[in-house]
Amino acid sequence: MSPSCCSSCLWSHIKTRLLPGRRGAMKTKKCFHLSLLVMLVCVVPPTPSTLSSSSLRDFLVSSPQDADGASSQRRRAAPLCSHGFRFHFQPQTQEISRSGEIFHAALQILKNAAKQKYNRNFTASELLSQENLELLAELSQCPTETDPAVCEGSHHDKYRSISGVCNNRQNPDWGAANTALVRWLPAEYEDGEEEPRGWDPQRLHHGSQLPLPRRVSREVVRTSCKDADAAYSQLLADWGQYIDHDVTLTPQSLSGAASWTQRDCRTSCENLHPCFPIQTQDSLCMPFQRSTPACCSRAGSGMQRQQLNAVSSFIDASLVYGHTPQLQSDLRDLSGRSGKLAVNGRFQDRQGRPYLPFVAETPSACGAAGRGRGVECFRAGEARVNEGLPLIVLHTLWLREHNRLADTLKLINQHWSPEAVFQEARKIVGALHQIITMRDYIPKVIGAESFERHIGPYGGYDPTVDSSASNVFATAAFRFGHATIPPILSRLNESFQEDRRFPHLRLQQALFSPWRIVKEGGIEPTLRGMVATAAAVAAPDSLLVEEVTESLLVLDSQQNLDLAALNLQRGRDHGLPGYNDWRGFCGLKRIATLDDLAEVVRDRRVAEKILHLYQHPDNIDVWLGGLVENFLPGSRTGPLFACLIGKQMKLLRDGDRFWWEADGMFTQQQREQLWKTSLSRIICENSDIQEIPADPFRLTRYPDGFLPCSAVPALSLEAWRDEPSLGLRLCGSPRPVDNGDFLFSSRSGKLTALYACFHGFQLEGAAEAVCEGGVWSADPPCCSETRLVARDAADPQTFLDSNQTNKT
Template sequence: CCPLTYYYFISFLQALDNLPSAQSCLPFNRSLPACFNGFGRDILQAMQQQQMNAITSFIDGSVVYGSGPKVNNLLRDLCGLNGKLTVNEHFKDPKGRPYLPFEESLQSVCLHGEENVACFRAGDSRVNEGLPLTSLHLLWLRQHNQIAETLKHLNGHWNAETIYEETRKIIGALHQIITMRDYVPKIIGKEFFDNYIGPYGGYDPTVDPSASNVFATAAFRFGHATISPVVRRLNASYQEHESFPSLKLHETFFSPWRIIKEGGIDPIVRGALGTQAAAPHSNKLLTDELTERLIVLSIPQDMDLASLNLQRGRDHGLPGYNDWRDFCGLERIRTLEDFKQVVSDASVAERILQLYKHPDNIDIWLGGLVETFSPGSRTGPMFSCLIAKQMKALRDGDRFWWEADGMFSQEQRDELLKVSLSKIICENTDITEVPPDAFIFGKYPSGYVSCNNLPAMNLEAWREEKSEGTWDNNSETVQSPSKGKMTEVQQSTKATYSTHM
């Protein structure tokens, strides 16, 4: 929009302890601004610079399918005519299960010395940042292809496009269910979930479902404080793996070769299930693996995630901590004693105010992170508020939400609700024992159940009898998978059922 400088340095305050060795500043790339266009709109809005969101805001499975048609087409197995996603052509796991496809670029950033393995390709470009994240991407790839194969068997008259789109619709619904039912209440606590989100009341066209700047830039980055310094790799008995020992976090950055050459994703997934998330302390928020050994592509030095988060909030012009407490109906912090009431460690409150001089100067990410957790949650009241408001908007403003009218039949909804992340792990790995809820830590073996004891989704609910007018590869009408309703396709492109482009 305007020729500004988008690269500069973050200077360290020399009075701080534990400065990275031989470093006095860190390079920083600014976020690109979004161009404001359109006349006659609010002049104040026009004067407020916003940053681009390069992916969809919706909980729509875009991490699996991408956020635009170009990436989407790269990820599809268009030659197989089976509705599946493309898989790695060179490697499979020890039991023959597929891996994610490789990036095609010859300059892949994941080429590591003698380990000539390129980056994996997925719907989100961050797929290679860490082994647990890569493993989760791979689980959803395998899940898509399993569902697609079953639907092809159940409905032999469906063509590849119909199989793909209905599978994508199911995967998007599972993302929404697992996120909103199983994950969010544990993060913000039942009280905030009930008060701010509540039961689903249908699609509301007046709700803006965009990801807010404060959510993306501050509130949802609470998770950085829950990252362990060690990525554990465990055997079938949830003990340290004999052949593939646990790794320090920095050894897992952009290292997909470890999955291919070191036992696949099973040891990593067991490690994620069998390890408690780090519990942040107000005087030790992030592990040194993130503040002193973080790898950022295109920057040839170790980085500090805490510094990047603070500077990103300033880069985006986020109001300070007190302003967001106001926004959430919480009392402003006016004195040191006020701050001590919301921070569990009084010495941390003193240190922060010593650095910031005034409560209104405190960065939102830091202020939100040091707040004492709300009951039954993993965030303080301000972050709980901001996350809850965002999640409600993502649900109520999504006309393709899985519970919206016409999306699924009641029989299909009942089957979707049976699925859990634990069951998805069971169906796409050789892991045979898991916690009933993958988001609740339990010590093996008492907190684990056999995969056979977890309910599975029965895709018979998607079986459809072939009828006149069913879409084949050459026709211009399609038999809707939602129980036989005919839909006319007015263009030569195929119909889609749950896309958020």
């Protein structure tokens, strides 16, 4: 291939598949700059000496088209070239994902072009210096690290930012939404940088080919029946899925087709980025798209491909409130000026309790083809809310709880602004998520002994701890719960017997069916089933039920999928090291022989199957290895997953400046009230259920062990009563602001009203007013509508940390 053909042919692919604009027209100069990367590889030998930073910069930024000042445009949020695919994530996630895909596609084009010209494989580090890599990231509009200076100001002291930015003042992006999952061990890719294990099916790993994930699923994982857990209710499994959605969300590739061939990933059986189909033994395949890559890896992890976490890593109830300013604004009842969340305008339960609001875009997939009976998909702070009825139930409980708290807080503190009511209720709800998870859930999952070993007592906030979710936790360890998915969803009546009006459902009947909540008795039948039905227990020879390995259906797929095969393929997609490496990471004995594996699994027949498939212990996928380990005493995981889950939970706690026990978060009286509260009380407050176990995670057979709700301790909000200050009594409450609000501060020693506008509005006027001499020092500002593009929405400035310029 000639140099000119090399550049024109390869660049045409990136233009048409990743950076398409209007017919033949590039929407930004960045698209033009990226094309020069291909030219550079095609016309000069690809060695670090010739691809110097100066030569690359000359090619990339000396274009006459850059004369109007590209540096300022690189900071703006305009999309890099419009993309024609349908997205299911927040706009800022889409933009950051698009930048990551452009960045990695450009690297692939460079490597492919170099390979075609010089007839050998190259790594990206051979082709680009670190300086040139940073330049490519800039031209791809990859986000830069947040400057710690952004975190200065009193508004970062009292409440969380919605995205998690500035939780750690020195490292603002730690744990924030739309940042890379962290690595506890370096990634393992076949090419060292991005190609998953199994990408080349003929490649040998420790002398043998890797088994197909679908074969592993059918021969080791699939089971036709599950035993019942004698100790725990189904709610334990449901809370695990719910809280996982609070901590991790890995978006898939935005493109649904291979970049070079334009083949649809839903129909192609070839490994062509981003398509990584799951091969079957009959020469067919299941569709699979790779997770979207992060633009640049963190310092120290080289050129390896990393994956995004679209939500904040903290246990912060982001699945109730959202993880972006735009989503939070959409979820709130701003017009009511009540501090509440928005509720469904069409339906409510028979007692007048609210349901979640519907999604804005209708008709939705949940109501498609009449199956929704007029009920669309519900909207919440987390997009997966409609996956199953238990998720909808838990989301509904917390929506109601927030609004219940807001009503009471406003009643006892009538001088509070709507924003203060909202943020205080959000702060309480976040604390309750932390308490229920760490006190009531995690010890049951990993066992009391592992809890003490890996987590231990709380010692206060540690700013040196990075709370970011790890890749192995998100992609393997916390997916242990898939082995507790039951084939039947139980629905019970007021006597905790099967409800004849609303009978039990097969799993498939409960997926993406919010209409069953609205039309079939509300949340109570499902909620009673969650509390009073035994969880499905995992065992080495009884892992995932056939409903999820043989007949799993999702809204955007036309064929049945296999959850076990998806998990195995996702682990390889993410470059997770093997089971043995993670055992070594946790200080556990590595598996060398069949006897070693049989001892860990406690089922020699299962151990034999696994080693027969994988041939070598080092080839075993970490999700499978962790899943088949024998449970530790008093736990529902083996030693590896107990270690990985425990380590992650300790980081989520100790690195969270807003952890409920951290200094200054709550008063001693408030902490005592929070500790009294339980998920049982939340259920009592927000449903028709009148009898409940003290610990709803423990299986209790009705009526034995059930308590009347009047006997379940309740949180008293009297501990939050806040008497008006002298300054407030003298000056009175500031006037309301349309499309904005204020919070009080007294850090300067004087009562100060800090104003800010809601998302999508710009402050005009004084950003603060001080109570002096019985009057406010400034009139309230105005909030005028402003046009925001997607990347603006990802900015850390929210209502709480809004530093708009004073324009008076």
